[in-house]
Amino acid sequence: MAKDFPTRAENYSQWYNDLVIKADLAENSAVRGCMVIKPYGYAIWEKMQAALDRMFKDTGHSNAYFPLFIPKSFFSKEASHVEGFAKECAVVTHYRLKNSADGKEIVVDDDAKLEEELIIRPTSETIIWDTYRNWIQSYRDLPLLINQWANVVRWEMRTRLFLRTAEFLWQEGHTAHATAEEALEETMKILEIYANFAENWMAVPVIKGLKSPNERFAGAVDTYCIEALMQDGKALQAGTSHFLGQNFAKAFDVQFLSKENKLEYVWATSWGVSTRLMGALIMSHSDDNGLVLPPKLAPIQVVIVPIYKNYDQLAEISEKALAIKKALTDKGISVKYDDRDTQKPGWKFSEYEFKGVPVRLAIGPRDLENGTVEVARRDTLEKEIYQMTDIELKVANLLDKIQQNLFQKAHAFREENTFKVDTWEEFKEQIDKGGFVLAHWDGTTETEVKIKEETKATIRAIPFNNKPENGKCILTGRPSKERVIFAKSY
Amino acid sequence: MAKDFPTRAENYSQWYNDLVIKADLAENSAVRGCMVIKPYGYAIWEKMQAALDRMFKDTGHSNAYFPLFIPKSFFSKEASHVEGFAKECAVVTHYRLKNSADGKEIVVDDDAKLEEELIIRPTSETIIWDTYRNWIQSYRDLPLLINQWANVVRWEMRTRLFLRTAEFLWQEGHTAHATAEEALEETMKILEIYANFAENWMAVPVIKGLKSPNERFAGAVDTYCIEALMQDGKALQAGTSHFLGQNFAKAFDVQFLSKENKLEYVWATSWGVSTRLMGALIMSHSDDNGLVLPPKLAPIQVVIVPIYKNYDQLAEISEKALAIKKALTDKGISVKYDDRDTQKPGWKFSEYEFKGVPVRLAIGPRDLENGTVEVARRDTLEKEIYQMTDIELKVANLLDKIQQNLFQKAHAFREENTFKVDTWEEFKEQIDKGGFVLAHWDGTTETEVKIKEETKATIRAIPFNNKPENGKCILTGRPSKERVIFAKSY
Numbered sequence: 001m002a003k004d005f006p007t008r009a010e011n012y013s014q015w016y017n018d019l020v021i022k023a024d025l026a027e028n029s030a031v032r033g034c035m036v037i038k039p040y041g042y043a044i045w046e047k048m049q050a051a052l053d054r055m056f057k058d059t060g061h062s063n064a065y066f067p068l069f070i071p072k073s074f075f076s077k078e079a080s081h082v083e084g085f086a087k088e089c090a091v092v093t094h095y096r097l098k099n100s101a102d103g104k105e106i107v108v109d110d111d112a113k114l115e116e117e118l119i120i121r122p123t124s125e126t127i128i129w130d131t132y133r134n135w136i137q138s139y140r141d142l143p144l145l146i147n148q149w150a151n152v153v154r155w156e157m158r159t160r161l162f163l164r165t166a167e168f169l170w171q172e173g174h175t176a177h178a179t180a181e182e183a184l185e186e187t188m189k190i191l192e193i194y195a196n197f198a199e200n201w202m203a204v205p206v207i208k209g210l211k212s213p214n215e216r217f218a219g220a221v222d223t224y225c226i227e228a229l230m231q232d233g234k235a236l237q238a239g240t241s242h243f244l245g246q247n248f249a250k251a252f253d254v255q256f257l258s259k260e261n262k263l264e265y266v267w268a269t270s271w272g273v274s275t276r277l278m279g280a281l282i283m284s285h286s287d288d289n290g291l292v293l294p295p296k297l298a299p300i301q302v303v304i305v306p307i308y309k310n311y312d313q314l315a316e317i318s319e320k321a322l323a324i325k326k327a328l329t330d331k332g333i334s335v336k337y338d339d340r341d342t343q344k345p346g347w348k349f350s351e352y353e354f355k356g357v358p359v360r361l362a363i364g365p366r367d368l369e370n371g372t373v374e375v376a377r378r379d380t381l382e383k384e385i386y387q388m389t390d391i392e393l394k395v396a397n398l399l400d401k402i403q404q405n406l407f408q409k410a411h412a413f414r415e416e417n418t419f420k421v422d423t424w425e426e427f428k429e430q431i432d433k434g435g436f437v438l439a440h441w442d443g444t445t446e447t448e449v450k451i452k453e454e455t456k457a458t459i460r461a462i463p464f465n466n467k468p469e470n471g472k473c474i475l476t477g478r479p480s481k482e483r484v485i486f487a488k489s490y
Numbered sequence: 491m492a493k494d495f496p497t498r499a500e501n502y503s504q505w506y507n508d509l510v511i512k513a514d515l516a517e518n519s520a521v522r523g524c525m526v527i528k529p530y531g532y533a534i535w536e537k538m539q540a541a542l543d544r545m546f547k548d549t550g551h552s553n554a555y556f557p558l559f560i561p562k563s564f565f566s567k568e569a570s571h572v573e574g575f576a577k578e579c580a581v582v583t584h585y586r587l588k589n590s591a592d593g594k595e596i597v598v599d600d601d602a603k604l605e606e607e608l609i610i611r612p613t614s615e616t617i618i619w620d621t622y623r624n625w626i627q628s629y630r631d632l633p634l635l636i637n638q639w640a641n642v643v644r645w646e647m648r649t650r651l652f653l654r655t656a657e658f659l660w661q662e663g664h665t666a667h668a669t670a671e672e673a674l675e676e677t678m679k680i681l682e683i684y685a686n687f688a689e690n691w692m693a694v695p696v697i698k699g700l701k702s703p704n705e706r707f708a709g710a711v712d713t714y715c716i717e718a719l720m721q722d723g724k725a726l727q728a729g730t731s732h733f734l735g736q737n738f739a740k741a742f743d744v745q746f747l748s749k750e751n752k753l754e755y756v757w758a759t760s761w762g763v764s765t766r767l768m769g770a771l772i773m774s775h776s777d778d779n780g781l782v783l784p785p786k787l788a789p790i791q792v793v794i795v796p797i798y799k800n801y802d803q804l805a806e807i808s809e810k811a812l813a814i815k816k817a818l819t820d821k822g823i824s825v826k827y828d829d830r831d832t833q834k835p836g837w838k839f840s841e842y843e844f845k846g847v848p849v850r851l852a853i854g855p856r857d858l859e860n861g862t863v864e865v866a867r868r869d870t871l872e873k874e875i876y877q878m879t880d881i882e883l884k885v886a887n888l889l890d891k892i893q894q895n896l897f898q899k900a901h902a903f904r905e906e907n908t909f910k911v912d913t914w915e916e917f918k919e920q921i922d923k924g925g926f927v928l929a930h931w932d933g934t935t936e937t938e939v940k941i942k943e944e945t946k947a948t949i950r951a952i953p954f955n956n957k958p959e960n961g962k963c964i965l966t967g968r969p970s971k972e973r974v975i976f977a978k979s980y
Contacts, residue, residue, distance in 0.1 A: 031559045063532050106576060117598055
């Protein structure tokens with residue numbers, strides 16, 4: 001199967017788009033900016049969901065579901081929130097269609113106009129905090145640790161599959177606490193979960209840090225993030241965890257009676273990751289031969305392909321292959337045995353390579369004689385002959401090794417593409433080349449905005465445990481006490 | 491904890507509504523007709539989803555995701571489909587808000603009017619078949635077996651928590667086949683899955699059957715259903731599986747090249763169950779003491795409550811209780827140990843009774859001495875003293891017994907409330923009293939509609955394997971060859 005698509009070097013953005021479509025992950029729909037997530041792509045997303053959901057539940061969170069619609073008036077209650085989201089809202093104004101007067105088409109029924117317009121949620125802080133007002137009376141009702149898996153809509157003008165779409169799928173956590181300390185602790189706990197998931201499931205190394213005020217979530221006191229570096233040298237924000245202070249509690253009048261019998265506003269956090277993670281996953285590991293998936297998130301971890309000349313051979317090979325499949329499945333490994341006779345082995349090899357299946361086993365007549373199996377790994381494209389004895393242990397080990405290798409490779413790439421610069425000229429030059437650029441900044445939004453205007457680079461994060469270091473702002477020369485990470489970003 | 495709510499006999503519909511709210515399952519939101527599904531209710535829905543999803547996957551289906559929005563023009567392509575859904579559609583007309591001229595409020599930006607309005611999906615046949623056109627070229631692409639878990643919106647005027655809400659959660663399967671036979675087989679396979687789920691997970695007995703033309707899904711050739719009987723004698727449609735023929739393939743021009751190299755239209759099915767199942771679950775088993783949940787869908791299957799006078803006693807009891815909890819958890823049973831010192835045992839007993847937890851274990855000082863534990867079952871409210879030896883096996887057995895008892899009880903109730911009637915007078919009288927009413931019908935939509943107008947009863951199903959029996963239509967006296975099931979319904 002020849003997948004006609006450009007290399008990363010030729011056209012990175014076309015490579016990405018073609019890969020997503022040709023590997024059957026997603027495609028553009030008939031609705032502007034909205035994607036269809038195809039079964040193979042959705043299977044990866046389901047694995048992501050399962051792992052994250054387990055982590056949320058293990059840390060005491062419960063799932064719930066809130067309405068898709070938000071009354072327009074709710075939006076205006078938190079000033080910076082509406083400022084941040086009003087420009088990209090899908091608005092429901094009517095609740096009925098009817099036949100046109102001439103009976104030839106179907107039109108919106110003007111008699112069915114809503115008294116108050118409804119916004120499709122771009123995020124759910126407002127409807128959720130309106131609900132929390134009735135759920136929280138006393139400190140005994142706190143903390144409230146709730147997560148929601150849902151679709152949201154932000155009317156983006158320029159969209160890209162998974163990375164930026166008008167509708168996307170995500171989880172949004174919304175927690176309520178009695179004190180600022182507890183809320184901050186929650187914000188950090190979730191950031192750790194996100195970083196753990198990114199690094200140990202997605203095999204994507206991330207920087208944990210604080211966002212500069214200009215990059216903060218609309219309505220947050222502080223936004224924390226995990227940032228990853230893609231192969232084209234652009235940064236991708238992979239998850240955010242917000243400390244909301246008492247902003248939403250005040251906007252929606254959510255107060256509680258403290259242990260000291262005082263009426264106080266509730267402290268809040270919110271946090272989310274989305275189908276954007278699919279974009280990060282694809283771009284971090286894939287190569288010019290197609291998709292590369294980390295074993296922990298691969299829908300098919302191992303594919304077995306029989307090599308045979310006639311049906312008698314196939315029957316013999318199948319017996320062995322199905323025994324291996326069973327041994328692997330018993331170890332919790334997901335295996336596909338592809339014995340279709342409509343395609344040749346070579347076609348299957350490139351198909352599964354393109355789809356990023358981590359390990360391929362091939363078994364031919366000679367393997368039966370020798371008690372061997374040919375093992376190919378997708379990450380390095382290396383092939384090796386294994387003895388069949390304990391094949392399930394060897395394959396399980398190999399999957400672990402691939403998982404780690406992908407992380408190490410991505411980590412090494414990031415290290416090689418992280419640069420310290422000290423002058424404005426160096427900065428502009430390096431930003432154009434790509435990568436994480438560590439530079440001094442005078443701490444003002446004014447400077448940040450100017451840098452963005454001139455170079456398209458933004459501050460991706462002020463990293464945690466940042467080394468204090470006296471320096472001068474690359475743009476203004478004013479004093480700075482630490483370097484921050486600049487990059488162009490998705 | 492006194493839960494002040496009416497008995498079923500006093501006011502069934504108030505009993506249901508109060509139960510849903512006071513048991514923390516769901517509540518009405520600030521958005522008309524939309525509910526908030528609270529964590530305890532959502533945990534039940536998650537268990538339903540997990541069981542159904544497993545069944546779909548085990549029968550070869552994959553999940554995918556299609557857009558929330560449907561272009562208005564898609565809707566008109568299948569004539570009866572638009573007829574069925576146009577009157578209850580939420581319509582998106584704009585994609586931006588802005589500050590009003592006086593800066594005092596936020597208003598819809600008239601410059602951001604969509605060229606073509608978008609409908610929030612009430613069901614996804616149209617957008618999905620528009621997509622399938624590109625996915626299906628040859629018989630090799632068939633069958634296509636896809637399911638979607640999603641939210642949908644139908645602008646209902648009179649809503650009730652879980653039973654009928656403007657937004658609800660559901661799964662919708664959409665499959666494509668090369669022949670009518672295969673599509674029909676799929677329709678039946680899914681109906682069996684639904685029936686199996688209803689009876690063996692929800693413990694709700696259902697009648698499988700065919701819908702009369704008047705009750706058919708808008709766009710289907712035939713609609714098959716499972717129908718359950720609620721405690722107030724009303725029927726509830728718990729799931730539907732539609733044979734769509736080639737209707738949507740023709741509307742969206744989805745053709746394939748057959749093995750015989752002929753261009754043919756694709757055959758289709760669609761099928762769904764929704765959060766409405768929550769309503770069926772609640773109404774089938776619950777009583778005047780609150781919720782009753784079948785063990786297989788209960789978020790907490792067993793609660794352990796310590797009875798103690800002082801902290802030394804609590805410490806001793808906790809040691810035993812935690813050992814039991816571990817033994818139960820190891821058997822895959824979900825257990826909560828409630829050792830809160832802020833509530834008395836009696837309060838906890840009625841709380842978990844109200845929440846429908848199937849089994850309650852109580853351990854006091856005397857139990858420690860005697861090596862016993864008090865076991866209470868929610869379905870019968872019976873208490874018994876068990877020896878602690880092999881407690882996990884005994885509790886596992888008891889959970890099975892409760893699961894079966896709930897089904898048998900509901901089944902007996904349905905049998906007792908299924909009536910054969912042969913005259914119009916009898917019919918009207920029985921329909922008013924409630925229950926499934928088996929009666930002869932002349933097979934015409936005209937008669938069906940008249941019966942509905944006069945009695946509010948509809949044909950719930952023409953049961954499978956119905957006994958042929960010559961009779962006369964209760965309304966018109968015209969000949970009939972089988973009885974069908976009439977009832978008032980949710």
